[in-house]
Every structure is written in structure tokens, then in C-alpha cells.
Amino acid sequence: MSTLRLRADLKWWPAGALAGVALAVGVAAWLLNWHLGADSAVYRAGALTMLKGEPLYIREHLTTLPPWVRLPFTYPPAAALLFSPLVLVPPGLVWGVIGALSVLGLAAVVKISLRSSGWVVGRPAVAGLTVAAFALEPVWKTVFLGQINLILMALIMLDVLVISARGSRWGGVLVGVAAAVKLTPLIFIPHLLFTGRWKDALRALGTFALLQALMFAVMPTDAVRYWTEAASDAERIGATHWIFNQSLNGMLGRATEVAPWGMPVALAIGALLAVPAVFLVVRYHRRGEALAAVLVTAFFALLVSPVSWTHHWVWAVPLVVLLLAQRRYWLAAGVVAPLAGCLIMLVPNGGTTEFGWGPVEVVLGNAYVLVTAVVLVVLAARELRRPSN
Incomplete structure (x- = not known):
């Protein structure tokens, strides 16, 4: 038993080492008083505000934020509860902790993607791909801002591609937790339904609903304010027409100069x-291409979400791994080049x-x-010409 446990520990040492490096950088940033991780500061401030009984959804920045951060809390009420362990961490060190967890999440995403795509490589290759992923703008920007995109992606992939795929009674729970932090993962509930896992879909929905109901009991005023006002106010997050909002709503906002009919058209x-x-999700799943099915859902979510900042596009990581596993090197390069080159940052904005x-x-x-929408239609057209099994 001890030998097996030792092997399990050694199996993850590269990811642990990378997370240790991230945490060490975070400690250095804390000691040197670097102003990094504005979003991670918001997570901690939201939890602290909840614990102090102060209003969470105000138009101005939270009073519990450090002086150099001026941002509102834009997440569902349950997120404040789930962020509460961060209150135990010194404000300047939160970025390092989130960064270390993000590295672990990224390594888990790479590992799950490799396994799902049938590409067998050693642990050094997993660590190498994890490090290489930091060349992509969504990845390094997520870590720089102290965002939790990589952590949420890891939770979703672990649930849908591992736990739920094994028929576990815990299938869907992590999707519900992820959706309680950010609403976008709710789209994986219909994903579970369309792939024939209705019990997991119900567990995901139940987990999400239970966490929200708990917050109505803990902080009813803020819970009501979020679901009646804040949740539908996309401008709380920032200017939705800004180039870094790469969603249909963002594109229509730029094209119409934020006309009121822009969002309805985007939804249509x-x-x-x-x-x-x-x-595509149904066909891929039936054919045993579970990772491809998950990626279709993820990228569709990025399109239809009112706000999809470029750092939300971390789903490019499992996409690149899948393309490499399929030896579609030119397509992988086509994904990596613009993201690593930060080409979108060169456009006037x-x-x-x-x-x-x-x-x-x-x-x-x-x-x-544009690329995601076109690829979605092209893949569906190509799939129509392919006989179903």
C-alpha cells in the first residue's frame, strides 16, 4: 500500500514542482509588495465583505479591497461563500495561491486531454506542455490577473471526462460548483443531457441550486439584488464593446456602437x-470523441456568453493538445500563432x-x-456528409 501511495505521489511531482514555483513567485510578489492579481483580490474581498455583512453588489468598488484595486464584485452570491478560504490568506499572497492552484489545474487539463485523446506520453512531456501553454495569451493573462479560468476548466473536464464518464454518483457535482462561481459553466448541464447523462445533469443543477438557495438564507438582500439586477447588468464587468470581449455580444456591440438591439441579435x-x-456534441460523443464534444460546448459557450474576455479562452489549451494528438500540426499552429503572438492586442482599441x-x-x-463560428458551421456540414454509426 505504501509503495502504491509513493508511486501516486511521484506521478504528480512535475505538476507539484510547477505549482511550487508559482507559489514561490507569489511569495516574492507579496514580500516585494508587487501589485499583481487584481481579480484574485476581488475574490478575497468579496468573501470578506460577505463575512462582515456589508453589501456585496454595489456600483462602486468594495471597501474591503486593497487601495490599488477599484473593481466591483460581479460573481454569483455562492462564489463569495466558495472564496471564503481566501480570507485566511494575507491579501498580497492571494495571487500566489491562486496562481499555484491554476498551474495545478492547467497540468490536470493537459493530462486529461492527453488521456481523452489517446496520446500516451511521459510525465516530463506533460510538464513540458503545461509550461508551453503559458505562451498562450489566455493562459498567462489568467495567471497575471489572478483569474480562476484554469481552475474552473479543470473542474469541468475532471467532472465531464473522468468522474461522470466512469458512472460515478458524484458526476455533475463539480459542474454545479463551477457554475456557482461563474454562470457560464451552466451550459455543461445541457451537455450532460445531450450526451445521455441525465442523472449527472440533475446533480449539477441540484448542486448549483442548493448553493444559491443557501445564499438566499445567508444573505437574502444581496442574493435578490444579484438575480434581479447585477446578473443582467453586463456593463458592471466593463465596456462590453471593448476588443477583448470576444463574444457575439461584444462583436455586435462594436458593430452597432452598443445599440440596444445588439444583444438580442447576438442571442438570435x-x-x-x-x-x-x-x-456535433451528440455525434462526437456517440463516436467516442468525448473531448471534442466538450470543446464544442466550451467554445459555443464563449460565443453566446454576453462577456467572454480573451483570458476566458483558455479552452485553447485542450484544443491544441487534441490537434497535436491527431497530428494536425498545421491546425495546432494556426491556433497557437495568434494567441502566442497576441495579435489581437495589436489592433487599435x-x-x-x-x-x-x-x-x-x-x-x-x-x-x-468569426473563426469559431465559421469552424462550427464547417464541422457540422462535414459531419452531415459522414455516415453515422
């Missing part, structure tokens, strides 16, 4: 794209700059959205 386009998306774009800037400035 999203409804149309749901047809090929669901079709900020203020009302996006409203004056020419044709070239429109294409480049909406590249994530």
Missing part, C-alpha cells in the same frame, strides 16, 4: 449556432476606437468570434 445568432453545436474600425480591423478585432 447564438440560437442559430446552437443547432450545429448540439449536432479602447474608448470608442472600435467604432471607427475599417474592414481589416473588423476581421482581426473579431477573429476569435
Whole structure:
């Protein structure tokens, strides 16, 4: 038994070493008083605000934030509860802790992606791919901001591709937890339904609902305010027409100068794209391509979410791993090149700059959205010509 436990410990030592490096950098940043991780500071401040009984959803920044951060709390009420362990961490060290957990999450995503795609490699290769992923703008920006995108992605992939796939009674729980932190993972509930796992879908929905109900009991005023006001106010997060919002709503906001009918049109386009998306998810899952099915759902979610900042596009990591496993090296390079080169950051942006774009800037400035939508339709068309098994 002790030998098996030792082997299990050694199995994850590369990921642990990388997480240790991230934590060491975080400790250094704390001791040197670097101002890193604005979003991780918001997570801790939200939990602290909840524990102090102060209003959570105010238009201004939270009073529990450090002086150099001026951001509102934009997450569901249950997120404040789930972030509460961060209150035990010194404010300046929260970024390091989130960073270490993000590295572990990234390593888990790489490992699960490799296993799901059938690509057998050694532990050094897993560590190498984890480090290489930091070349991608969504990854390094997530870590720089202290965001939890990598952690949530790991929870979803662990649930859908491992726990639920094994028929565990815990299937769907982690999806529900992830959705309680950010609403976008709710889309994996219909994913579970369309792939024939209705019990897991119910557990995910039940977990999410239970956590929200708990917050109505703990902080009813804030819970009501979130679901009646804050949840539908996308502008609380920032200017939705900014180039870094790579969603259908962001693209329509830029094209219409944030006309009130922009979001309904974006939702209508999203409804149309749901047809090929669901079709692909079902076909891929039935064919045993579970990772591909998950990626379709993830990228569709990025399209239809009112706000999908570029650092939310961390799903490029499992996509690249899948393409490499399939030896589609040119396609993998086509994903990596613009993200590693930060090409979207070279397009003029900020203020009302996006409203004056020419044709070239429109294409480049909406590249994530346009490419994803086109690929979704092309893959569905190609799948239609392929006989089902």
C-alpha cells in the first residue's frame, strides 16, 4: 500500500514542482509588495465583505479591497461563500495561491486531454506542455490577473471526462460548483443531457441550486439584488464593446456602437449556432470523441456568453493538445500563432476606437468570434456528409 501511495505521489511531482514555483513567485510578489492579481483580490474581498455583512453588489468598488484595486464584485452570491478560504490568506499572497492552484489545474487539463485523446506520453512531456501553454495569451493573462479560468476548466473536464464518464454518483457535482462561481459553466448541464447523462445533469443543477438557495438564507438582500439586477447588468464587468470581449455580444456591440438591439441579435445568432453545436456534441460523443464534444460546448459557450474576455479562452489549451494528438500540426499552429503572438492586442482599441474600425480591423478585432463560428458551421456540414454509426 505504501509503495502504491509513493508511486501516486511521484506521478504528480512535475505538476507539484510547477505549482511550487508559482507559489514561490507569489511569495516574492507579496514580500516585494508587487501589485499583481487584481481579480484574485476581488475574490478575497468579496468573501470578506460577505463575512462582515456589508453589501456585496454595489456600483462602486468594495471597501474591503486593497487601495490599488477599484473593481466591483460581479460573481454569483455562492462564489463569495466558495472564496471564503481566501480570507485566511494575507491579501498580497492571494495571487500566489491562486496562481499555484491554476498551474495545478492547467497540468490536470493537459493530462486529461492527453488521456481523452489517446496520446500516451511521459510525465516530463506533460510538464513540458503545461509550461508551453503559458505562451498562450489566455493562459498567462489568467495567471497575471489572478483569474480562476484554469481552475474552473479543470473542474469541468475532471467532472465531464473522468468522474461522470466512469458512472460515478458524484458526476455533475463539480459542474454545479463551477457554475456557482461563474454562470457560464451552466451550459455543461445541457451537455450532460445531450450526451445521455441525465442523472449527472440533475446533480449539477441540484448542486448549483442548493448553493444559491443557501445564499438566499445567508444573505437574502444581496442574493435578490444579484438575480434581479447585477446578473443582467453586463456593463458592471466593463465596456462590453471593448476588443477583448470576444463574444457575439461584444462583436455586435462594436458593430452597432452598443445599440440596444445588439444583444438580442447576438442571442438570435447564438440560437442559430446552437443547432450545429448540439449536432456535433451528440455525434462526437456517440463516436467516442468525448473531448471534442466538450470543446464544442466550451467554445459555443464563449460565443453566446454576453462577456467572454480573451483570458476566458483558455479552452485553447485542450484544443491544441487534441490537434497535436491527431497530428494536425498545421491546425495546432494556426491556433497557437495568434494567441502566442497576441495579435489581437495589436489592433487599435479602447474608448470608442472600435467604432471607427475599417474592414481589416473588423476581421482581426473579431477573429476569435468569426473563426469559431465559421469552424462550427464547417464541422457540422462535414459531419452531415459522414455516415453515422
